[in-house]
Amino acid sequence: MRGFAAFVRKEAVEIVRTWRIWVLPGLLLVFALTGPVMAKYTREIVGAAGGSQMAAVIAGIPIPTYLDAYAQWIKNLSQIALFAIIIIYGGIVSSENKSGTAILVLTKPVSRSAFVVAKALVHSAFLALTVLLGTLLTWGGTSVMFGAAPAGPLFAAAGAWLVFGVLFVSVMTLLSVLVDSQAGAAGIGLGVYALVSISAIWEPVGTYSPAALAGRPMAIAAGQSADVTWPIASALMLSVALVAMAAWAFRRKEL
């Protein structure tokens, strides 16, 4: 347990002291800061770019509200942030195998399960903090741009998406144990994302499974009612199962 705590601390400090602190937070904070501005001035931007030829198009764009800023934020999370998670965490375990650092750690009193669980926990917490900060900035920016910015839909949508994000941290933890190449794991991860998104079309899957979290947060952000109790519960259970499988597979892996 002492080894586990020390390794958790190392993972957390490593985020702060390496490129990890810049990539995902940098990406999300840029979107959080620019999203409300883009939502507010979409008509003006299109007009400036297209001139008089775009007049008809601009006329068709509805007057933006705070919901557009919220939708922009959740869309960025659902697409770009998720792709970033898949690519970054393709090497969450395998990079330590490749660099030889895993060997020095795992020949000390740290079990392989603790190694995998610590990584999944710390990086899920890191994702949660980043999403929370980005959502707060989006909320503040929306409030400045639109005046009214009720917190409920935004935080509910971001919370639902966060569970989906954590699920993909778990997926990538397992893939990174099974596949030695970071690019290979990321490629499979993108394939998993595509499958999950497509499978949500089938109603039972789209209602109860984690696949619902690919689209429902957008609906919540847009102010529509969408029940995500089952998808959240199943996603959390699946995340735990995936990390447990990753730990099991890692215990059997030769280093």
Add this chain to the structure above:
Amino acid sequence: MTAALEIRHLSKRYGDKRALDHVDLTVEEGSIFGFLGANGAGKTTTLRILTGLAQPSHGTVRVLGHDVAGAGNDVRAEIGFLPDVPGFYEWMTADEFLRFAGSLFGIPKRTLDERVRVLLELAGLTGVGTRIGGYSRGMKQRLGVAQALINAPKLLMLDEPTSALDPMGRRDVLEMLASLKGRTTVFFSTHILSDVERICDTVAILDQGRVMVQAPIDELKARYGASKVIVEVEEGAEALAAEIGAQPWASAVEHPENGTIEVTVSDTTAAKRAIPALVAARGLALTRLEAGEMGLEEVFVELVGGEQR
């Protein structure tokens, strides 16, 4: 004496390739054990199995009395390990890495402070505040030895600990390992014969996944190390070599080169008496007659050399 390491019928296969073939090995507590072998002999594979990083295909391995297959944190808490190419978190400094390594063992802060100070000094890294990413291979190797000692292990296992070091670094590491004799069991693999000869009390020679021999060094030399006599004459070396080869005390004669004849003898005294007489009888001019014991290098070459080539 009890065994710190016990390996029985250990085999390891990678597909069709047999990396280890029924290896039997016993390392007594407190000894400094040299695990000798050429590159690719199976030394690293053995160490990976000993540390639980790889699984044996067949056989058993006991580390400090525990079966390594089911060994957990309790066993790992008592060993120190340095891989052949140690990988570090390059964003850390040496001080930070040693503290991190110590924290994995749950070493109390005051003890850890003192050990980090001593080990940084030992590794020649005191006051080096740069990140490990900027270190030379030698600096990393010395830090690797230091981290393997952070828990004051009962059993220290090192894979080629001196291969990346300059002569001064090698001497320091070997002296440090020698100083552990009697307190810590040291098991280290190497292909540098002089390192083994310098500090080890026992040696095993591994070749193509098989242990050719395991014995105390002195016994090994006595068993395999028939004495050698070097004879050098100005001319007529070839005929003289043939005549020496026919003597009852000569077990092998190397082909002469530049007038030099190398004779492996079973009775050094008889050889030293007879050779000058043989030279004189042929009217040759003797320029050198030198007798000495075979070193570990010759024993190693004798045991594995033929199959290597």
